[in-house]
Amino acid sequence: MTTTTTPPGPSLAAGPSRLRRALGTPTLGPLAALLLACVFFSLNSDRFLSGGNFSLVIQQVMVVGTLAIGQTLIILTAGIDLSNGAIMAFGGIVMAKLAADGVVPPLVAIAIGLLVCAAFGAVNGLLVTAIPLPPFIVTLGMLNVVFALTHVYSADQTVVNLPAPLTALGDTFAIGGTTVTYGSLLTILLFLLFAYLLSQTAWGRHVYALGNSPEVARLTGIRTGRLTLGVYTVAGLVYGIAALLLVSRTGVGDPQAGQTDNLDSITAVVLGGTSLFGGRGLVIGTLLGALIVGVFRNGLQLMGVPSIYQTLITGVLVILAVTVDQLSRRRNR
Template sequence: MTTTAVPALRRALAQPTLGPLAALVLACVFFSTQSSRFLTTGNLSLVLQQVMEVGTLAVGQTLVILTAGIDLANGAVMALGGIVMTRLAVDNGVPPVLAIVLAIGLCAALGALNGTLVTRIKLPPFIVTLGMLNIASALTFLYSRQQTVTGLPSELNALGNTFPLGGAHIAYGSIVMLAAFAVAWYVLRKTATGRHIYAVGDNPEAARLTGISTRRLLVGVYTAAGALYGVAALLVVARSGVGDPNAGQTDNLDSITAVVLGGISLFGGRGSIVGTLFGALLVGVIRNGLQLIGVSSVYQLLITGVLVILAVSVDQLARRRRK
């Protein structure tokens, strides 16, 4: 190997997205050898549909975690947004598009409240979002009367429809998820706001001393994350065809799993949104593949948990080496 090739190889290995991509490829190779149905276009498009709401939640979760925070409430906020938009449209006669906008606005407002509590009262993000999880869950059950909302107008189901592409049927919601990742990538990599997010996550005091308004930035991050949870609410409603008060009960953990497997540091300031996409797809591939080969859902949770611990351990070891 030439002397010029060695530094290039080291730079490639240092890329935070390389590990998640390698894990995704290995998982695909393994399941393709175990089930002839895995690599079919129909099954792969199904995987993409299955991860579209968790993937969208993971975009918002990535923004929060990059600032060294965490959001335990995103699944509950998503469920509340779904119930609000469906009940407004079905029971209150609100035009569907306006119902969607109001629900996304509510989710963004809850995110802004989280950010305000974190920055103004100096409460830990874990505590704030744990409290918001319970509040949003209670509001969902109270507003829905614990009943599923059916008979949705076509506008609320539109993103669950599919279009043909190379023999596969791709849901429009999957395109929305990928668009959310693309916008987040652009903001994080190409704008001053993105650089400030990384700076605050790496060292908030140093970021403040350089002139970054850390309070405003954090409130903006939590607000944007809340809006993304509202978009995820629309996707889950479109995919299921109903407003379900029980939706998203484990999606908060699934979104954190996708972020961690994607190489985002839980300590903030390190990682790539592209890695989160690979992490979300990896979670979907593992669960889909295990279902195809007949593995119990209990073992699916077990394997996912082991992968999360391994990913966090690798991040912790890398952090210690940098010190």
């Protein structure tokens, strides 16, 4: 009597399993939302799909998108940073004022601005780890401190007549007839860099572990205090890069800049699928979240919708994203 055997291969359950994993990808929802938004606005505005308009959207989100990279790092550790927009504004004023007044060469002014922003990030990290204090309280206090310092140092005056190195990232080059700024390219490279660091390095795995459970991370040998300090410092350095991008885009050092960018960066992170409870999310999702905000605001503006309703719709999107995250956490328990 002979028997037949089924050749080895994927089981019938493999297909549904792969489908469930695909549907569970954190970036799938933001990507679908971005594509649907693009389809909707392309049907309602003839100008939306133009290369020039897409270039404008990218330029508009590059500053907030860069801020959101640092915000993502902190939120992955289950923290939050309300001071990043103020730190960016102060860093921009420092760069602009030192360079415009001729105190130091422009490149040195840029380096000092980056270091100042990193130092503020380090102070946040020290207060969170050494005392410790809740990140919300620390960064809320730092928001007010840095905001005041910005206005004191600048004397409430916009800094103009900046040397070329400070505005170089605002210069453009053409791709297929569409102008793209060097700053937009730098933002994309930063997203790729941090996507690699978070997914392919021990440092990135430790960041996720810290966000999932600080106590478990400590018991596995991770120096959680030093890691948290490092995350806040790196985030501060990223805010400094955002400051340079802002100065290069506007061509001035503006003490009024960045006043709502902290909330916009949190919006981008949340819409990108990163959990506010830490330990889950992708920096590429943050890029998608920043693009969602940029596309919605651009599309609604092209449709003639007043700016107050743009803010309203953005708020609704944030609430929906947090609701989805909370329901997902309950389902996974």
